[in-house]
Amino acid sequence: QMKLLGLLDAKPSYQMVYGLALLILAQALVLFYLGKSKKDPSVKQGHEITLYAFTMIGALLILKGLQLMQNADISNVSLLYPTALAPVLLTAFISRRYGIVSNGFLAAFSVFVFKADTGTSFSIVLALFYLLSGMMGTMITRKRIASQFWNTFIWTTLFNALFISSFILYLNMPFFTKKSLLMVAFALAGGLLSYFLAVILSPYVEVLFEENAVLTLTELENPNSPLLKELVTKAPGTYHHSLMVANLSANAVGAIGGDSLFARVACYYHDVGKLRHSLFFVENLSPGMENPHDLLTPFESKEIIFGHVSEGIKMLEEAKMPQTIIDICAQHHGTTLMKFFYIKAKELDPEVKESDFRYPGPKPQTKEAAVITIADSAEAAVRSMSNPSKKAIEEFIHQLINGRIADGQFDECDISMKELKIVEHSICEGLNGTFHSRIEYPNFKKTTDLKVTE
Incomplete structure (x- = not known):
């Protein structure tokens, strides 16, 4: 049985590397056809791809940092990941299509980042949570993010709590326990982190990509x-x-x-x-x-x-x-x-x-x-x-x-x-x-024989 599972095979497996390469290729092709369908000037397309690339790289670095923390026995810290950050930024500065694409691929990349949990129910739940949570980030309007606090708060935070609560029940975990409530708290904090990081980063993104920053x-x-x-x-x-x-x-x-x-x-x-x-x-x-x-x-x-x-x-x-x-x-x-x-x-x-x-x-x-x-x-x-x-x-x-x-x-x-x-x-x-009317003050008549009386 161990032999059939490949546990006795000394040769390294590159299947996961090939899968990751194919996923990156698929992302590149999606972006290519997305840009082609928009028919924007090449300079604008270059700006959009640059913003997309930096946003995705930053999101993946945060994801990897949380994975290392989780490996250091900080359980469920992966739920703290600001899943809506990339979709919010890309929806606000480019289009909702780019936000949806980034959200889908980030959820897929999370399977590779948390490969130690591959095959477990939690790995599937985590990817689905990222997918649903990130999708909420694409629901904002194309206005300045700081001016959409309540709208963004509801989409990226309150729905996170509902999503993770649903998955806790799916995993047959008792809800009112310290572990379950901590998972809900992490999910809420991840939504808040998405919004506040988007607010902090958006002025700097505006400087690079918008004239009216x-x-x-x-x-x-x-x-x-x-x-x-x-x-x-x-x-x-x-x-x-x-x-x-x-x-x-x-x-x-x-x-x-x-x-x-x-x-x-x-x-x-x-x-x-x-x-x-x-x-x-x-x-x-x-x-x-x-x-x-x-x-x-x-x-x-x-x-x-x-x-x-x-x-x-x-x-x-x-x-x-x-x-x-x-x-x-x-x-x-x-x-x-x-x-x-x-x-x-x-x-x-x-x-x-x-x-x-x-x-x-x-x-x-x-x-x-x-x-x-x-x-x-x-x-x-x-x-x-x-x-x-x-x-x-x-x-x-x-x-x-x-x-x-x-x-x-x-x-x-x-x-x-x-x-x-x-x-x-x-x-x-x-x-x-x-230009309102003003009172014309009278001039005091000067006198030389003023007398002071008690």
Whole structure:
């Protein structure tokens, strides 16, 4: 019987190595066909495969560490494995398909990692537990993981307790014992570990694979960044305008479920092109200073004003800013008409074309860009009002948004009429809070014959 089982055979068996090699080959082929079916650019596919590879290697190293601990007589520690970590990360940053593939292969690899238990009921139970638990990690939505605490907690933690409880009963183990309850505790801890490790690692994964990564935006938000420092010193009025637009845009974008941090940071840089001719923009003129546009023709003024967009794009590209922020700079005026100088030019030359006084665009392509165009124009216009009452501000913002809709400025982005209504309300609230009426304090009349009486 020992001979039939191969226990007397001195030759080493490579069957398991061959099986592992075939499993790795199967994984490579699945990834190849998965990438081929998506038809993404080769660079993007390279990023996805790189993230998949690093995630799987990290997960397998954790799995091997737990296997070594279990071999050191720490029973059932394998249940502490964060099975949902790889599926959560891959689902959030690539797609749910990659999350499902990683989950299936990690469960299969666990059979090879825990080969000492091969053939036992526990080995089968462990692989099934990993498969079910990991599958829950693919149920999250493709948003920032940190913003999905309760959703992820339920999928990756509570269901773990149900799965392991079911398998404990399957193994005919008494449930209310120290060993069984410890297994449930390990399963719950593994789910929590999956979530918290995903939250900790996701900002670093974002830096490598996403332009709008939180860490990248946080760094760009720093007032000590070179472009913002230059804006503060050379164009302080523009800098203050950018701060105001950033606050208005971030609140409005957040109200419609957009990326408020990105909107805020993009606003800081949307007018950097004004650094080239800062004194040709009214917010940078000192009180009493003559407007230089009074010495220019409307056609010359137009070129300078248009230039702040094209110059801004060049400056941001030279500073190697994320393309998404460069896009906001290019789109923050859309193809709107520069009415003031167009009317002046029309007075000089009735044959002048309206198209010559429209910004080159493109029109806003995202919700964030659409909101920024509204906030930018609204803040500048309300600041110039002599008496910005609440009613005047609300009427102006309403007319501004309706005018942009009629002009087709939002035709290329997915913002809805309902969302525009929310944006209108948010920007009105923000501007009313900033440009509210102030009490005019009376001046005390100076007297020389003040008498103090008891």
